[in-house]
Amino acid sequence: MIELFLDNPAIFGGFLFALGLLVGSFLNVVIHRIPKMMEQQFRQECQLIDAPIDAPMPQATCYNLIVPRSACPSCGHAISALENIPVISYLMLKGRCRGCKIRISPRYPLVELLCATLTAVAGLHFGVTITAIAAILLTWFLIALVFIDADTYLLPDSITLPLLWLGLLFNLNNVFVPLDQAVIGAVAGYLVLWSVYWIFKLITGKEGMGYGDFKLLAALGAWFGWQALPSVILLSSISGAVIGIALAILAKRGMGKPMPFGPYLGIAGWLTLIFGTTLQQMIFNGGAI
Incomplete structure (x- = not known):
């Protein structure tokens, strides 16, 4: 694999671009969820401060980078694997949720394309x-x-x-x-x-x-x-x-x-x-x- 990339910069660049698209899709999750995870933790800590010493620990809803499954914030439609293909799914869905037809922010594919482009540029700049x-x-x-x-x-x-x-x-x-x-x-x-x-x-x-x-x-x-x-x-x-x-x-x-x-x-x-x-x-x- 390394020799293939060394001998074919175009293949190496294409691999990096595809990798960047996939990672960009995950970064969309990171960008959206980490602030919400921080807010949830903050609220839980505030509840602990106000609660009596012998009060049971509050049970927070499981919310992290893996669960719950991605869904439309408007109608709750769960995003299937076919609806989660970087850039392509956005184009196939014409930028709208399959469930309620509400407009999906174009920032999602833009982050994926930005990640793919910068990943390819950085990788090709420094080589294998x-x-x-x-x-x-x-x-x-x-x-x-x-x-x-x-x-x-x-x-x-x-x-x-x-x-x-x-x-x-x-x-x-x-x-x-x-x-x-x-x-x-x-x-x-x-x-x-x-x-x-x-x-x-x-x-x-x-x-x-x-x-x-x-x-x-x-x-x-x-x-x-x-x-x-x-x-x-x-x-x-x-x-x-x-x-x-x-x-x-x-x-x-x-x-x-x-x-x-x-x-x-x-x-x-x-x-x-x-x-x-x-x-x-x-x-x-x-x-x-």
Whole structure:
């Protein structure tokens, strides 16, 4: 199989694209359910705080990434296997639920296509190597985090912390950077935004970002090392400004409405994954490559 991929980049790319479609379908579940799982856990903990000491433990409904089976939120129609084929099922159903005919959000196939495209790009960029496996895993994590934060202003620890440890584990073998640079990158990434958070809060009395942003930048530092942090911060700031202004104009949401920073960190992280060396040379060498 490895020799087939080495000799036929087109087959390798096609395999990655198909794999990305399947994983993208699962990421749709992750994006939708993890915030709801967090809310359920929070409500259960609140019930425990208010309950008498000798009260029985409240029984929460089983809800995770596997159960219950996916269903239409409007009519409860259970999604069959044939209705769950990435992109194809959406096209066959003409973007509507088979049960109640309500419109299905086009974001589902878009996430699948985005995951497939970025998976193929990352894999082909690094070739048939352990680095490609690491890059693809990072891509999947970042897609989930970008959409969860865009929807809910949350960056779940259940995703950011494993991402951080994965970066350190891969860099045990210098996959992207030596381990010492990865450790310093994780610490520096957290402290940079932590410092910005407290300076902003002391000056304005408001919270400018959440702790999840600290952890995500720490994770990116663990993957790419401390040298990559300036380019990540710069790219996230630029993308945040451009996309934020565009959204404010197109959606007429107003410039004063808070916006999550995680999606821009995720975008910057993926761009650093693909163009990291070039970006660092541009920043540290004043544009000389």
